[in-house]
Amino acid sequence: MVSLQAACALYNVLTLFTTFTEAMKSIRAASGSSVHLPCPLPYNDADIVAANWTKDGSSNTLCIYRMEGRARPNIVSCKSRVNLTGHPPELYLTKLKISDAGIYTCKMSRIVPPPTEETIFKMRLYVEGSPVVSIKQVESNQSGCQWLLCQLEWLNPAEVNFTWSREGQRIPSNRSAGSLHLCKSDWNEGETFTCTISFNNTHLSNSITLNGTNGGK
Template structure:
């Protein structure tokens, strides 16, 4: 990674000259999560305060203000985040659009004086399959999206399989394919495979995904029968407790209303008995 260190406020021409002199390059794979390094020439201690900003081809991606155990996020585009310890840029689910020239600007605010460090890194995305699960409103179904990334558009033949079984229900476009499965055609732990045959160089690309309760989402209780049953047991238990408490409260209110009337009746009966006894003695 090419790095330039500046003290104070100097013209931005130095950054342009650094870009022209060359930069390091890395190659990443579609679908992966990667961390791009940001060279820090300053000591990161408990009292230091930094502002780190990442750009791609001159466009802002992410900017954070970082102090030990405290991070203020100014802005961060979806798919990107900044590691507060290393100042590196984390890219989740790499695709071909992530290729380009990345620039990390690290500004030391505390302790003074203010200093800047610029880091340049060229990111290339290798050809490959990108396989992901899409959000679905139907919790009994899953929808998968498979695309051949990093290659020029050509005729691609997609094939979906479950074990050795070919799955016929899918929709293809030029460089991508979508698969939708509903119960009982999928279950927890099943592995699905997307295969793409690229006609230009007759290369076959293959990617697997295993469906579990974790990657089908916590709302999909039908994925895990144990969780499903436990959920309804908890709901039933809460309903029973609510019913018992309500009945107890009603009985307490009725008893509190009847108790004074009973005491008054006893007192009246006692008075009548005393009066009758007095008459008999006379």
């Protein structure tokens, strides 16, 4: 007699098959542009298929949708800047950021006809560009003080780490802070302050030299 545990294990084998593709496709796009991420559909038009897109390193699902034959996909949920185009549908990412680079996974699950069958595709997206760190000086509402604001186009401040240095010496600061508050006692005329932005093992920096018109000892 077959045990209940063995019967359940056999049922799972018969009702779910998962296939992983071997070669990982690489796609390159420029920051600020848009890109299609294909997910080959190994099923027939009569099948009912559910799709789930994710990005490695992120706990949030990019897009979930369901397809029935050649009908338009029924979108369950998709993140902002994410659309679907074509048949079979391709993920369409708009306004690319440098931080969009990474490995994307598309999981297709054929629900009808049974048994359920999953196919998993992975692809690597490279986002190319020449990002430039900019530093802006902004007056503070505190007399004799100012702010240095460090920014990098296409990147959300929450996605990077900031470090500040003065004449090559690191200044203790919040790694998530893209701003540095300076008062007259904090610097001398002609001193150079550098902001370094780090993300995905990439480090970019820019410097600014302060002059006497902004304060100083």
